[in-house]
């Protein structure tokens with residue numbers, strides 16, 4: 488492994504959606520400190536409002552970076568590399584986070600590396616803290632990754648760092664988006680996933696027969712819009728009246744069961760396509776869902792695969808995963824100079840940026 492001691496501590500920033508996050512990692516990937524601020528101003532509006540999120544990042548990020556440095560008992564001068572998510576995500580937040588990290592890097596005459604948000608989710612299960620939480624020493628490539636978040640739902644074969652083969656993805660909503668929309672229909676507030684999971688505990692998962700879109704098809708694509716529409720039809724007869732609590736809980740539990748079944752069916756297909764993998768990992772906010780997690784774990788184990796899921800706090804957006812993805816790349820010996828890498832709202836993994844190796848890693852700043 489490449490010695491990273493001269494390239495760390497590394498400070499990472501994540502602002503691609505509504506979480507403002509900063510983390511500092513050492514050369515082994517140990518978390519020296521981290522801070523995260525989940526913006527709650529969107530709850531009253533029932534979803535993330537991009538402009539509000541961007542303004543909040545702008546306000547929260549500088550004190551959050553200071554707090555993280557303080558927690559690590561470090562100063563900006565101690566940081567040797569800066570990283571930030573540069574896509575995909577909400578463009579306002581990406582501009583704020585990546586510009587701030589680039590500004591810090593330039594002021595300190597240190598390099599900056601731009602990180603793909605999806606890649607950071609996929610690599611998180613390899614983080615030492617995630618591995619030790621699962622009593623695991625290593626997660627070698629190739630492995631199968633199911634990414635299930637608010638904006639993304641994909642099934643990928645991770646063959647190496649930067650080598651990802653997409654086996655399938657959603658043709659309409661992302662899994663987390665479906666959770667959020669159904670939770671909104673049931674008046675459960677926002678973000679919907681955790682609220683719906685808690686409420687579903689009161690319900691019967693077999694009370695309603697809901698569709699499992701694309702079930703039985705021999706691919707790894709996902710579709711949730713038919714399921715969402717089926718839930719809307721169940722709710723329709725109540726009109727403006729409140730849905731009786733038990734009925735609402737039964738709908739929530741039946742919906743959650745349907746999502747878990749869909750995920751399991753897709754995983755079965757994926758394992759037929761890439762039987763060579765020894766491990767299955769899940770990532771993204773929906774991987775925090777206990778039913779989804781246990782269903783997928785059961786499926787992986789039936790196929791003789793190791794199942795790994797990062798601790799809940801590393802499943803949802805955070806900056807540790809950004810720092811870890813940066814370290815994974817630096818370990819390969821690449822020394823990117825991404826100061827002029829623009830933030831991208833859409834950034835497919837297949838369009839991984841070419842690395843530029845440069846002696847003069849920080850451009851001259853002229854007055």
Ligand code: KG4
Pocket residue numbers: 504635636637638639662663664666667678679680681684771772773774775776777802803804
């Ligand atoms: O990965 P993430 O934090 O952000 C994105 O990149 O989108 O995922 C957030 C998504 C939201 O849609 C949220 O409702 C969902 O993950 N989520 C959950 C749970 N926790 C978060 N969905 C189901 N059950 C949960 N426990």
Ligand code: ZN
Pocket residue numbers: 604608636637771772803804
């Ligand atoms: Zn995410």
